[in-house]
Amino acid sequence: MNRRVKARALALSLAGATMAAPAFADGAIVSLMSDEDNRILAEFDPRRAAALAAATAEADAAAGATLAQVLAGQALSFDDGYDPSGDWRCRFLKLGGEPAVTVYERFSCRIFDDGAGWVIRKTEGAERTMGRLYRLSEDRLLYLGARQAADEAPIWFGEDPSRNQIAILTRLDDGRLRLEFPAPLGDTSFDILEFVR
Template sequence: MSRVRAAACALVTAMVCALPAAQAADGLVDALTKRDRERLAAFDEARAGAIAEAGKGGSAADVAVLDGILAGGSLPLDDAALTGRWRCRTAKLGGNLPLVVYGWFACRIDAKGDTLTLVKTSGSQRTSGRFYDDGAGRRIYLGAGHYSDEKPKTHGADPDRDEVAVLVRPDADRLRLEFPLPRYESRFDILELNRR
């Protein structure tokens, strides 16, 4: 691991460990694996590199879709604005191919007490997991990928299936889950969610 990467990993770990007690009670500190911390530490570098690779090598049509996915600001992440049924699609950036944008599927975000969960309910590749408040106004998604013919897995049960992402709300009816350094196929994944 390079010195820069090690320093970035140490910084993210220090930030996560320094969360206020109220936020740490959310369970994020305990739920993050070493690999999750490494992925989050490399978030900005992985995102920038994958977007550049997608822009250079993706088809004009897919790059235009990606530009739309990335458009928007960053609105507050209040639970009422997040829960419900969503259309969702995945964009895979960098890695095996420069850019692949998949079609629309179904996702759902539910509130169970103080816990927000996400389930991708259709398509051959799915995800399920929960959101954690990182104490800095962001929501971190910890989930696990599974195939449609499998039972959903839990984060931490299989390191090859673990997923970590940062949630962004670019506008009132749209969300983005941004996955740095996914285990398979790409350098960066984005799950775009549009309100149904």
């Protein structure tokens, strides 16, 4: 299956999902995904496996233990009426830089439905993000967002391609959410944004 066919299949899948789950975004933004965006999404699992293997092997004891805690938990379905809307505390774990795992403090994040779908917005900290969620599968949502600095106005995916972010959101059985970035902006190889109530 070539890239154009893959992109079209993904767009149709996401657009169809919104008819069954109106809280998800309408799928129109998928047309803004580039070939590179689609390649990154297709490579999510191998990128994740490689980054986690390296981080686990190289992290110091404290950071390694925190990473293990963040990665724990079983994925749950988003298709059972679950609503993530509300205020969250979130923290980044950045993998693949120096040190191998960097754990940041928790900041405020919010998930809300703006009428077009669920939106994630990190509202505190030096590095912020805002974007929409789309259904990939029963237990995975696609995040298409954009990074901003604390002194910059938030923008949407596609408004400035140099700030585009792609990630996958997982709901966990202990109430947490985990947003994983397979090609983060900056000098790391894989980023995780953990959400707790």
